[in-house]
Amino acid sequence: MNALQDLSVAIQTKLGRQNIRAFILGSIPFVVILSLWYMNGAFQWLEPIYLPSIGEVIESAWTLQEECGGFGEIISLKNSCLLSTHILSSVGRVILAAAIGLPLGIAFGVLAGMNRFISRLLEPIAIFFNSISGIAWIPLAIVWFGVGWVTTLFIMLNTIIWLMFFNTMLGVRGIPRVLEHSVLTMGGSRWDVIKDVYIPGAMPSMITGMRMSMGFGWRALIAAEMIGGDSGLGFMIFSSAEEFKIEEVFLGVIIISVIWMATDRYLLQPLERYTVERWGLVWKPK
Amino acid sequence: MTNNLTDRLNRFQAFWRHFSGAEAINNILVICIILYIWNFISGAIDNPARYLPAPDVVFLSSFDLFHKGLLPVYFGETMARLVTGSFIGLALGIPFGLALGLNKTISDIFHPILNFFQSVSGIAIFPIIVIWWGNSEKTVLAIILYTAFFPVAFSVLSGVRTVPMRYVQAAQTLGASHWQIVKDVLIPGAMPYIATGSRLSIGFGWRAVIAGEMLAGRQGMGWMIFTGQDADRTHEVILGMVVIGLTWIVLDRYLLRPFEADTIERWGLVQR
Numbered sequence: 001m002n003a004l005q006d007l008s009v010a011i012q013t014k015l016g017r018q019n020i021r022a023f024i025l026g027s028i029p030f031v032v033i034l035s036l037w038y039m040n041g042a043f044q045w046l047e048p049i050y051l052p053s054i055g056e057v058i059e060s061a062w063t064l065q066e067e068c069g070g071f072g073e074i075i076s077l078k079n080s081c082l083l084s085t086h087i088l089s090s091v092g093r094v095i096l097a098a099a100i101g102l103p104l105g106i107a108f109g110v111l112a113g114m115n116r117f118i119s120r121l122l123e124p125i126a127i128f129f130n131s132i133s134g135i136a137w138i139p140l141a142i143v144w145f146g147v148g149w150v151t152t153l154f155i156m157l158n159t160i161i162w163l164m165f166f167n168t169m170l171g172v173r174g175i176p177r178v179l180e181h182s183v184l185t186m187g188g189s190r191w192d193v194i195k196d197v198y199i200p201g202a203m204p205s206m207i208t209g210m211r212m213s214m215g216f217g218w219r220a221l222i223a224a225e226m227i228g229g230d231s232g233l234g235f236m237i238f239s240s241a242e243e244f245k246i247e248e249v250f251l252g253v254i255i256i257s258v259i260w261m262a263t264d265r266y267l268l269q270p271l272e273r274y275t276v277e278r279w280g281l282v283w284k285p286k
Numbered sequence: 287m288t289n290n291l292t293d294r295l296n297r298f299q300a301f302w303r304h305f306s307g308a309e310a311i312n313n314i315l316v317i318c319i320i321l322y323i324w325n326f327i328s329g330a331i332d333n334p335a336r337y338l339p340a341p342d343v344v345f346l347s348s349f350d351l352f353h354k355g356l357l358p359v360y361f362g363e364t365m366a367r368l369v370t371g372s373f374i375g376l377a378l379g380i381p382f383g384l385a386l387g388l389n390k391t392i393s394d395i396f397h398p399i400l401n402f403f404q405s406v407s408g409i410a411i412f413p414i415i416v417i418w419w420g421n422s423e424k425t426v427l428a429i430i431l432y433t434a435f436f437p438v439a440f441s442v443l444s445g446v447r448t449v450p451m452r453y454v455q456a457a458q459t460l461g462a463s464h465w466q467i468v469k470d471v472l473i474p475g476a477m478p479y480i481a482t483g484s485r486l487s488i489g490f491g492w493r494a495v496i497a498g499e500m501l502a503g504r505q506g507m508g509w510m511i512f513t514g515q516d517a518d519r520t521h522e523v524i525l526g527m528v529v530i531g532l533t534w535i536v537l538d539r540y541l542l543r544p545f546e547a548d549t550i551e552r553w554g555l556v557q558r
Contacts, residue, residue, distance in 0.1 A: 025391065026398035033399075050418055124316045131538065132531035133493040135409075136508070138500070139515035139523045144337060219407040223497050226412070227512075234410070241413030249413045257406040264405065 052247035057254070060247040082236075087255065090232040093153055093221060094214070101160035101217075102210060108161075109168025109206075110198055119169065126162050134159035134220035142228045152232065155224035160213040167209025171202030203279035204272075211268040218260050339521040344528070347521040356510075361529065364495055364506040371430025372491040376484055378431075379438035383483070386439070387446025387476065388468060400439065408433035408494050412501055426498040434491040438483035445479025446472050477553035481546040488542060492534055507533075 012020060034054070040046055041053030048056070061083055068081035112119035134155050141151040175197060183193050199206075225234025237252035302308050321341050328334040328341075335343075351357040386393040386400075408429050419425045449472055457467050499508030507530055514522035 022394045025394035028395055029399040030402075120312050121316060121319075124313045125320065127535065128531050131534040132527050133496060133534075135493055135497045135500070136511060136527050136530045139511045140520070140527065142515055143520055143523065219409055222407065223409045223501075226409070227500060237410065237413045241417055244417065246414070246417055249417070253406060253410050253414065256410045257402065260407075261402070261405045 049244060049246060052250055056247040057250045060245070060251050064248065064251075083251075086231060086233050086236040086252075087259075089149070090221065090225065090234070091259070093149065093156060093232065094218065097153055097156040097160055097217060097221075098214065101157045101213075102164055105161045105164025105209075105213070106168050106199075106206060109165045110172055110194060110202070112165070113169045113172025113202070114194070114198060122165070123169075126165050129158070130162040130166065134216070135223050138224055138227050141224075147228050148230055151228040152221060152224040155228075156217045156221045159217045159220040163213035163216060164206070164209050167205050167212070168202055171205025171209075172198050174205065175201035200279050204276045207272045207275040211264070211272055214268060215260070215264070222256060336518060336520055339524065344521045344524050347519075348525050351522070351525070357529075360506050360510045361533075363504070364499065364508070365533075367426055367430065367499075367504075367506065368488070368491055368495050371427050371495065372434045372488045374427075375431045375434025375487055375491060376438055379435045379483075379487065380442055380480060382435075383439040383442025384446060384473065384476070387443045388472065393443065397443075400436065404436040404440070408490075409497050409501075412498070416502065421502045421504070423504060425502045426495070426504050429498040430491045430494045433494040434487040437486040437490055438480070441479045441483025441486060442476055445476030445483070448479070449475035474553050478546075478550040481549035485538075485542040485546050489534075489538070492537075496530060 037051070038054055040051055041055065064083040065081055068084070108122060112122045137155055137158055138151070141154045145151045145154060179197050179201065180193055183197055188196070221232070222234035225232035226238040229235040233252050233256050237249045237256075240246075240248035240252065324338070325340050325342075328338040331337055334340060348357065386396060411432065412425075412429060415425050415428050419428070453471050453475065454467055457471050462470070495506070496508035498504070499506040500512040503509060503512075507526055511523045511526035511530075514520065514526060
């Protein structure tokens, strides 16, 4: 008994009482939902066509991947490896859109932030295009580019660029003029001001914008793939729903949210925190 | 002489900067430039009726749709959905967020699962809901409700948490009961966050309405642009997009933002 008590005390001091409490309490709803879901498999309160059993959902991952012939086929996006092909094409589009959209948004945002004329020209446009939410572009994009990856890429780019533009512009405008003037006084060129004042100064706002735009972009991408795509996770869940393969739909939804959660939690949030700490202009007393 | 001129120029600039109509004139100029470029492009490409109809064609088609009575009907349907969906979403989300903010045990229990469901975007669960309820009105409403619920709940939660402890303690010292603290300190303190969260939620809801109508095929603005694409009526698609964009600008600028600003001014804890 004593050894057990010692052990529990040791665990509590190591992890912290509050953390353990929060973890245990936080896992209650997950456990309840999972066990209800599991029991549904046995008792069939809801028919399997409406709610598949957990086993079926996990199994469907293997069924989709059944005819896959190893790593090489996964990479070359063969149609035999359905699941990995859909995941990779969605993720690839996100990366491609980020690689094109973020620099463009930042560039225009810096320009609009430093130049009144450009901002007068671009701001109304950006406000308007930002309020036509990315999804509303889907029909027109289908007319222009047909069903396929260009459409989905276009939708995601469209969502990313304007948000990124706004955040960068506001970030650049928020920089105190003193900093800019002092660089100019000390003989810095315009390019020096951009490189050493605007971009570092707007960094926290830019990273926040990046996180926001990736969140919106991911949602818009899923919607775009559903309506105007021919591959990707959104396409997968939508076409599976049409064939009433609900276990594949559940699998897809879970994968979509896990991908977003992991990216946000382990990439974007730490990046945001680090940037604000490193580049933020807010002075914090030590 | 030159001095005089620069002086005048500066004065003109100062006037222009504080002239209240300057922004409107600027915006009208920008709109004119865009319309001109648009007109030029649609004149230059082949088959403009399919790819990019000229602005005047789009504009005329709005009369046509008005005459048939379709546009007001679609618009009304969409707005009705948005209002119902976001109203229910807010009515559920605000109390839930308050409950989470007020009680640590409740927040410990529900915060992780809320986090999980927040990252399942409303549009992704659409196929599941369609299988459950088919292409019905319920499906679209469920999507709006689901997307509108989370932003406001999280916002209210952080609003309650940011109320400084000393206000609560001050009220306690003066002998306030638990209920009085909630009613007179925490809820008013969280008011600005409730307003911000509501605006966010309605914004998300708006996107969800458009997407939901497209996917579920319910009559409305989203449906209009979607079928317009199917039927090769690109002018209707563009008209729908313009209406969608303008509606949101009007809604956001002239209704939600002033409401938010008023709330923050009235209830905000930031001292000026």
